[in-house]
Amino acid sequence: MTEQEFVTKTKSLIDGLKSVCANYGLGNDASEFNIITQVFLYKYLNDKFIYEAKKADPKLAKAENFQKAYETLSESEQKFLLGRIGTKAAKMKPEQMISYIYNKNGAENFAAIHFDGTLRSLNADNEHLYAVKSEGGGKEKMFDDLSQYIRDVSQRDTFCKALLNKIVDVSFEKMFSEKYDFFSTIFEYLIKDYNSDSGGKYAEYYTPxxxxxxxxxxxxxxxxxxxxxxxxxxxxxxxxxxxxxxxxxxxxxxxxxxxxxxxxxxxxxxxxxxxxxxxxxxxxxxxxxxxxxxxxxxxxxxxxxxxxxxxxxxxxxxxxxxxxxxxxxxxxxxxxxxxxxxxxxxxxxxxxxxxxxxxxxxxxxxxxxxxxxxxxxxxxxxxxxxxxxxxxxxxxxxxxxxxxxxxxxxxxxxxxxxxxxxxxxxxxxxxxxxxxxxxxxxxxxxxxxxxxxxxxxxxxxxxxxxxxxxxxxxxxxxxxxxxxxxxYFEVKIEYIDISPKEFAEKMNGFENRLTSLFRQGNELDVEIQNQLKKLKYE
Structure with a gap:
C-alpha cells in the first residue's frame, strides 16, 4: 500500500466522522472538532497498541483474531505484555479495544457504559503518558464524554455506534511498519475547516x-x-x-x-x-x-x-x-x-x-x-x-x-x-x-x-x-x-551600442509620435469647445 493510499484512507475516515456529526445535528457545531479528533486519537492508539503488542508477543502476531488472543492471556501475561510495550503505545486492556466495545453495541446504556466509559478509563490509565498541562498546573484529559454532545438522550447510543462503525474496519497497522510520514497532509486536511489566520480572539492556524x-x-x-x-x-x-x-x-x-x-x-x-x-x-x-x-x-x-x-x-x-x-x-x-x-x-x-x-x-x-x-x-x-x-x-x-x-x-x-x-x-x-x-x-x-x-x-x-x-x-x-x-543588490544600467544612423531613426520616431499626439490633443480641444457651446440652461 502506498503513502497516497494511506492519505486517501485517512481523509475518508475523517469525512466519515464529519458525516456522522452532520447526521446528528453537530455539523459545524463547536463540538464537532472535539469529536473528530478524539475518535481519530482513539483509533490511532488502538492500532498502535495492536502493532506494538504483535511485536512484543509472537503468539499475538500469529493469531487470526487479535482480540480473542489478547483476551485469553492470563492477568500476569497481560501485565508482562504491557511492561514490554512500555511507553511505545498507550496501555490498553482487552475491554478497552475498539473490537471489544463494538461487539457490545447492543448492550443497554451502550454510550454511557461502554463507549464513554472506555474513553474515561483510557484517560485514567494513560494520564502519565498523554496528559497536557495547563499553566495553572492542572491536566487536560485526552477524551471527553462524547455522547454528552447529543442533547437527545435517546440518540446517544446510536450516535456512538455510528462513530464506531466508521473506525472498526479501518486499519493503520501497516503504516507503522512502513513508517509512512503522512501526518502533515492529514493535519492540514483535518484543521483547515476549523482554523484561519485571522480567526477569533486567539488566531489558530497551520504553517505551510x-x-x-x-x-x-x-x-x-x-x-x-x-x-x-x-x-x-x-x-x-x-x-x-x-x-x-x-x-x-x-x-x-x-x-x-x-x-x-x-x-x-x-x-x-x-x-x-x-x-x-x-x-x-x-x-x-x-x-x-x-x-x-x-x-x-x-x-x-x-x-x-x-x-x-x-x-x-x-x-x-x-x-x-x-x-x-x-x-x-x-x-x-x-x-x-x-x-x-x-x-x-x-x-x-x-x-x-x-x-x-x-x-x-x-x-x-x-x-x-x-x-x-x-x-x-x-x-x-x-x-x-x-x-x-x-x-x-x-x-x-x-x-x-x-x-x-x-x-x-x-x-x-x-x-x-x-x-x-x-x-x-x-x-x-x-x-x-x-x-x-x-x-x-x-x-x-x-x-x-x-x-x-x-x-x-x-x-x-x-x-x-x-x-x-x-x-x-x-x-x-x-x-x-x-x-x-x-x-543590497547592485543596481545595473545596461548600455546598448547603436550607430549614428540608428540613433537618428529612433529620435525621428519619437518626434513623429509626439507630433501625432499633439495633433490629436488639439483636435480633442476643439471638439470639447464645440460640445460646450451646444449646452443650454433650462
Whole structure:
C-alpha cells in the first residue's frame, strides 16, 4: 500500500466522522472538532497498541483474531505484555479495544457504559503518558464524554455506534511498519475547516509545509543529541514536527506553549503520531507572553510562526511593569486608538524567543516582511539588537500568498548565537513559486527545487544574482539596519551600442509620435469647445 493510499484512507475516515456529526445535528457545531479528533486519537492508539503488542508477543502476531488472543492471556501475561510495550503505545486492556466495545453495541446504556466509559478509563490509565498541562498546573484529559454532545438522550447510543462503525474496519497497522510520514497532509486536511489566520480572539492556524521544511533544513545543519526544541506559539505543531524529524525524534525533547486548548489537543495527537510521546508532558496550554511556564528554561532550537496582530490590551499595562523589562527589552506595542486587534503581538514573541535561547541557541521565526525594513520603533530596536549581539544568521523573504488564508507578505528570520557576522545571508525568494487556487483563496506553492535553492543559498552562504546576497554587519548598519536583500543588490544600467544612423531613426520616431499626439490633443480641444457651446440652461 502506498503513502497516497494511506492519505486517501485517512481523509475518508475523517469525512466519515464529519458525516456522522452532520447526521446528528453537530455539523459545524463547536463540538464537532472535539469529536473528530478524539475518535481519530482513539483509533490511532488502538492500532498502535495492536502493532506494538504483535511485536512484543509472537503468539499475538500469529493469531487470526487479535482480540480473542489478547483476551485469553492470563492477568500476569497481560501485565508482562504491557511492561514490554512500555511507553511505545498507550496501555490498553482487552475491554478497552475498539473490537471489544463494538461487539457490545447492543448492550443497554451502550454510550454511557461502554463507549464513554472506555474513553474515561483510557484517560485514567494513560494520564502519565498523554496528559497536557495547563499553566495553572492542572491536566487536560485526552477524551471527553462524547455522547454528552447529543442533547437527545435517546440518540446517544446510536450516535456512538455510528462513530464506531466508521473506525472498526479501518486499519493503520501497516503504516507503522512502513513508517509512512503522512501526518502533515492529514493535519492540514483535518484543521483547515476549523482554523484561519485571522480567526477569533486567539488566531489558530497551520504553517505551510514548505515553510516548515525550509526552516528545519536551515536550522539543523549537523547532528545533535539531547537538545531542547521549543515553540512558544505552537499551534498544531507543524514546525516542531519538522525540526524534530530533522534532528531525530530520539535526539530531542519538544517543549511548547499555546493559549488554545484546541491547539494543545492537536499537538498532543501530532506528537503521538510522530513517536514523540515522551514530550507530551512538556506541552503547556497557557499564555506565553503574560505568564510563560518556561522562563527559567533555555532552548537549543526555537521555531515559531506567531500571530502577527492580536488584541492583548487586557494585559498590556502589566507588561510595562519592571517584571517584564528584561524579557521585552525593546518595548511593548501601544494600544491603538482604533482596532485593538491590530496590536503587533509578534514583536513580543520575537523578544521572548531572544530571551529563551541557550548559549548555543538557534531560532527561526516567521514575521511580516514590513518588520525587516521598518525605520523606527520596536522593530528597529530588535534589528539593532540582533546585529549588535552578532546573532543574525540570515533572512529569507518569501513569496506573497505563501499562506492560503492571508495575503500578508512574510519573511523568516534566522538567529544563531554562533553566527558568522561577516557572512550574513539575505535571500529574496519573492519571485519564486507558482500560484494555485485553493477554494476562494490563491496560494503560492514552491517546488522542491525552489525550496532547495533557498536552503542552499542560506547554508552554503551563496550570492546569487537578484536572489541572494552575503553581507557584513557593517554593511547592514550603513543601510539603517535593513534586512531586505533587495536593498543590497547592485543596481545595473545596461548600455546598448547603436550607430549614428540608428540613433537618428529612433529620435525621428519619437518626434513623429509626439507630433501625432499633439495633433490629436488639439483636435480633442476643439471638439470639447464645440460640445460646450451646444449646452443650454433650462
Amino acid at each position: 509545509h514548505a515553510v516548515a521544511r525550509i526552516m528545519a533544513a536551515i536550522l539543523v545543519t549537523e547532528k545533535d543529541n539531547g537538545v531542547k526544541v521549543y515553540d512558544p506559539s505552537a499551534g498544531s505543531g507543524t514546525l516542531l514536527m519538522n525540526i524534530a524529524h530533522a534532528i531525530g525524534e530520539k535526539n530531542c525533547s519538544i517543549y511548547s506553549e499555546d493559549v488554545s486548548q484546541k491547539s494543545a489537543n492537536m499537538l498532543r495527537l501530532n506528537l503521538i503520531i510522530n513517536n514523540l510521546s515522551h514530550s507530551i508532558p512538556n506541552i503547556i496550554k497557557g499564555n506565553t507572553i503574560l505568564s510563560s511556564s518556561y522562563l527559567t528554561e533555555k532552548f537549543d532550537y526555537i521555531v515559531s510562526n506567531p500571530p502577527f496582530k492580536l488584541d492583548f490590551s487586557d494585559y498590556q499595562t502589566k507588561l510595562l511593569s519592571d517584571t517584564y523589562k528584561t524579557r521585552f527589552f525593546a518595548g511593548v506595542p501601544k494600544i491603538p486608538a482604533k482596532d485593538k486587534d491590530k496590536m503587533a503581538i509578534y514583536l513580543l514573541f520575537i523578544q521572548h524567543i531572544m530571551y529563551s535561547l541557550s548559549d548555543k541557541g538557534k531560532a527561526a521565526i516567521v514575521v511580516p516582511t514590513g518588520f525587516i525594513t521598518a525605520q523606527s520603533g520596536i522593530e528597529k530596536k530588535i534589528r539593532e539588537a540582533l546585529i549588535e549581539r552578532g546573532w543574525l544568521r540570515g533572512v529569507v523573504s518569501m513569496p506573497s500568498n505563501i499562506f492560503a488564508s492571508t495575503g500578508t507578505n512574510v519573511s523568516i528570520l534566522f538567529f544563531d548565537k554562533s553566527a558568522d557576522n561577516e557572512h550574513i545571508v539575505l535571500v529574496d525568494a519573492s519571485k519564486l513559486g507558482e500560484i494555485v487556487k485553493e477554494g476562494k483563496n490563491q496560494r503560492t506553492v514552491l517546488t522542491k527545487k525552489e525550496e532547495q535553492k533557498i536552503i542552499s543559498a542560506m547554508n552554503d552562504k551563496m550570492a546569487i544574482e537578484d536572489f541572494s546576497i552575503v553581507v557584513k554587519t557593517e554593511e547592514i548598519k550603513a543601510k539603517n539596519y535593513s534586512f531586505s536583500a533587495g536593498q
